[in-house]
Amino acid sequence: MAQDIPSELSDAGLGDWYASLNDINKVKVKRYLQGIDTSSTQAFLVDLMSRSCEDHNYKLSVLAGQFALTKELTDYDRFKVTEAYIEGLFGAEDNDTLKKCCCDNLDLFPSIKGQFLRDNGGALPKNISCRNRLIDVMVGAESDYEGAYEALDEFVKIGILSEDELDYRKQSLKIHRMQKTFDNIFMYRPKEE
Numbered sequence: 001m002a003q004d005i006p007s008e009l010s011d012a013g014l015g016d017w018y019a020s021l022n023d024i025n026k027v028k029v030k031r032y033l034q035g036i037d038t039s040s041t042q043a044f045l046v047d048l049m050s051r052s053c054e055d056h057n058y059k060l061s062v063l064a065g066q067f068a069l070t071k072e073l074t075d076y077d078r079f080k081v082t083e084a085y086i087e088g089l090f091g092a093e094d095n096d097t098l099k100k101c102c103c104d105n106l107d108l109f110p111s112i113k114g115q116f117l118r119d120n121g122g123a124l125p126k127n128i129s130c131r132n133r134l135i136d137v138m139v140g141a142e143s144d145y146e147g148a149y150e151a152l153d154e155f156v157k158i159g160i161l162s163e164d165e166l167d168y169r170k171q172s173l174k175i176h177r178m179q180k181t182f183d184n185i186f187m188y189r190p191k192e193e
Contacts, residue, residue, distance in 0.1 A: 008033045012044035017067055028052070028060045042068065042077045049084035053091055061088025076112045079105055086129040095137050102137075105130035109160050124162060131160050135169075145177050 005015045009029075018029060032051040037043040045068040052061040065085030073081060082105045089098040109116070109130070117123070134151060138144045152169050155161035161169070 006030060006033055008036055008038050008044070011038040013041045014044060021063075025060065025063065028057060031055075041071060042073060042081060046081055046084045049088055053084075053087045056091065058088050058091030061085070062092050062094070065089070075108055076115050079108050079112050079116070082108075083129045086133050090129075090133050090136070095141050098133060099137060102130040102134035106134070106155075106158065106160065110158050113159055124160065128160060131155055135173075139173060139176060143180070145173055148173055 005018055009015055009018045018026065021029065029048065032048055032055075036051070037047040045064050048064045049061040049068075052058070052064070062085070065081065065088050068081045069078070069085065082101050086098055086101050086105070089095075089101060135148050138148045138151065149170060152161060152166055152173075156163055156166050
């Protein structure tokens with residue numbers, strides 16, 4: 001049985017997880033093994049989620065994320081794993097789970113902010129999944145613009161969005177809202193009698 005488990009999975013301590021997968025998912029995992037990060041279980045799973053999302057294989061990313069979150073993780077590793085998991089959930093359109101994971105990461109952010117900033121050269125990166133995807137779902141799927149404005153204000157309070165970027169993001173939402181309103185007006189077709 002051990003010889004059926006690719007060395008990358010054994011190196012990352014994921015032989016049992018791989019053995020528990022069905023044949024289809026084993027084939028999918030094998031597609032992403034070349035050059036994958038095997039330095040730790042967490043690093044492997046984050047890399048697998050990232051690679052499968054890039055390939056639009058969201059179900060595999062979600063499967064890996066679900067497993068990764070069952071592992072014993074530091075707060076910072078949990079944050080990084082959840083960030084990768086959020087992207088898979090977004091692609092799989094699992095908005096309820098995505099919103100919960102975004103909120104979990106936002107709650108965790110103040111405690112890991114220092115390490116997060118150090119790892120990103122002292123600045124907030126443009127793409128932070130828990131922040132960006134929560135707004136994407138609130139606006140794109142739920143049309144909750146007021147909630148999105150409140151969320152942006154909260155992001156500044158916890159330090160996951162800079163004050164400089166707040167006005168820009170709010171203005172973008174206002175423009176999006178007006179565009180959506182105009183689109184709906186011009187799509188309206190009166191009933192013919």
